[in-house]
Amino acid sequence: MSDSDYQIKQLRSTLSKMEIALSTVEECIVWTDRQGRIKWCNAALERFFDKTRLLLLGNSLVDKLPLLIDGKLLSANLHPVTIALETRKSGKECYEFEKSKQFIILEIAWSFVEITSDLTETDDSASSVLVLRDVTQQREAKRRLEEVNKGLEQQVAKRTQELSEANTKLQMEAEQLQKLLTELQQTQAQLIHTEKMSSLGQLVAGIAHEINNPVNFISGNLAYLQEYICDLLNFVKLYQKYYPNPVLEIEKVANKIDIEFLQTDFPKILRSMEMGTERITQIVLSLRNFSRMDEAEIKAVDIHEGIDSTLLILQHRLKLTAESSEIKVIRDYNQLPLVECYTGQLNQVFMNILANAIDAIEELNAKWTYQEIKNHSSQITIRTSVVDSQWVEVVIADNGTGIPEAIQQHIFNPFFTTKPVGKGTGMGMAISYKIITKNHGGKLTCFSVPGKGTQFTIQIPTKIIREDDNP
Structure with a gap:
């Protein structure tokens, strides 16, 4: 036996084994020539068309497998076998196919194949291979x-x-x-x-x-x-x-x-x-609070937490509205020790001062045009610091309307208010002053420049002196 005959025998043995293996594959595999005619197919394609391979060979795959997309028949030049042969590229797409009066979904993968072996029986080296899978x-x-x-x-x-x-x-x-x-x-x-x-x-x-x-x-x-x-x-x-x-x-x-x-x-x-x-x-x-401050538990707390919780409650008033610009809060916090205080009362002071600061900014914005409001950056600055080993300081400043000098000395008086009837009772700052000075032994001062803004300074000791602490 010559080498050529031996190679042909080996090739036929390999092809026979491949034939057996491909016959067990569920996907339909079809091989066409350069004209798109079926040259070979596996058993799955025979079952798909319910026809033997001899009846399928030589048929045009475009005619034998008419495909649709969105219910419309696909033209021959857009058929996967045509795309594979003309573009010489691989691809994969899903198509509709009418089988037994029912539409199924076929996933078709195609590839271009070019064989240049001396063992081929013809010179038809260009062909395509398609794999069909029912994905309905x-x-x-x-x-x-x-x-x-x-x-x-x-x-x-x-x-x-x-x-x-x-x-x-x-x-x-x-x-x-x-x-x-x-x-x-x-x-x-x-x-x-x-x-x-x-x-x-x-x-x-x-x-x-x-x-x-x-x-x-x-x-x-x-x-x-x-x-x-x-x-x-x-x-x-x-x-x-x-x-x-x-x-x-x-x-x-x-x-x-x-x-x-x-x-x-x-x-x-x-x-x-x-x-x-x-x-x-x-x-x-x-x-x-103003007439009689109830006794409450004194606690050592982080003042920053009280300020932040108050800002959270007032958050809706800091946002941009049709009448006022967004109010930016600048927190300039320094490290503070825990401070002994009446937590609820001190938070009430923060609430009163911050609410008044927002009112002052809104009042100023009400006097300005839209462009002036846009050019003016409304802001509230909160600074905390240690005065010495026994005192801490909280400064709350705004760039609102400011307080006229003539009435600055009255702002801590009970019932004194510059707000319209129904909006303010005149008790907020009076109560705040009493909380800081009497209940905590601290200081509350105000400095304001009309048209520029107002600054409140709170100074309180880190420990409240109780009566039983006195010698």
Whole structure:
């Protein structure tokens, strides 16, 4: 046997083995000549067309396998076999095909093949190889998965809407309580003005008791609301874990609502509402501060935390509105030791001073044009420092309207206010002065330049001197 005959024998043996192997493949494999006629196919293609290989060989694959895209018949020049032979490139695409009066989805991969062997029987060296796979079931499974995802999305949207409505209801109740609190402050000022201090103490105590009931109701509901939101956020995280690549529609909605921001901001909102209910209680108690400061527990605290919590409650007033520019808060904090103080009372001082600073800036903006507001950077600066080993200092400065020199000496007097009737009772700074000077043994001073701004300086000792500390 010559070497050539031996090589041919080996080649035929190899081809026979390949034939057996390819006959077990589920995908349809077809080999065409340069004219797109079927030269060879595996058993899967025979089963697909329900015809023997002898009946398939020599047929044009374009004619034998008419393909559609979106229900429209594909032209011959766009058929995968034509693309493979003309472009001499590989590719893969999904097409529709009508089989047994039903449309199926075929995933077709094609490649250009060029054979330059002396063992070939013809000189037809250019050919194409196509692999056909029925992906109808996979597409159907994907469609059902999309329906499930859509259903889950709707459930999440519904639950989010319910939580939003519950949150709105709580906010409305909080606003009603705030309105009631304002009315109580006005009543307090009138009673003090008519020298009914003793009656005022009893009145405030009774009303504070009545306000505590709805405040407790809100606090209790906030706990459930927090639980519901945590469950919902955990559900969303679980969904993202098992479906990290959602369908396009879900991804668009997630980007639109900024789902990552919601996941981080929801807990902050709940915390601010919790702080708000706590502050309502503190504000009710502070109504009696000017006439009789209740004894409270003295604690060593970080003053910065009190300032930051107050700024958080006032955050809505710092944002840009139609009437006022955004107010920038500059925190120039230095390291401070823990300070012994009446925490609630000191926070009330921060609230009064910061609220007045915001009012002064808004009043100045009301006098300016839009361009002047745009050119003017509204800001509040808060500086903290250590005076010495026994004292700390907090400076709160704004660039608002400022206080005329003629009335600066009256700002700490009870009932003195420059605000319209119904907006201020004239008790805020008087109570603040008493909290700092009498309750904490500190100093509260004011320096202001009309048209430039106002600066309040608070100095308090790091330790309150108690009566039992005296020798």
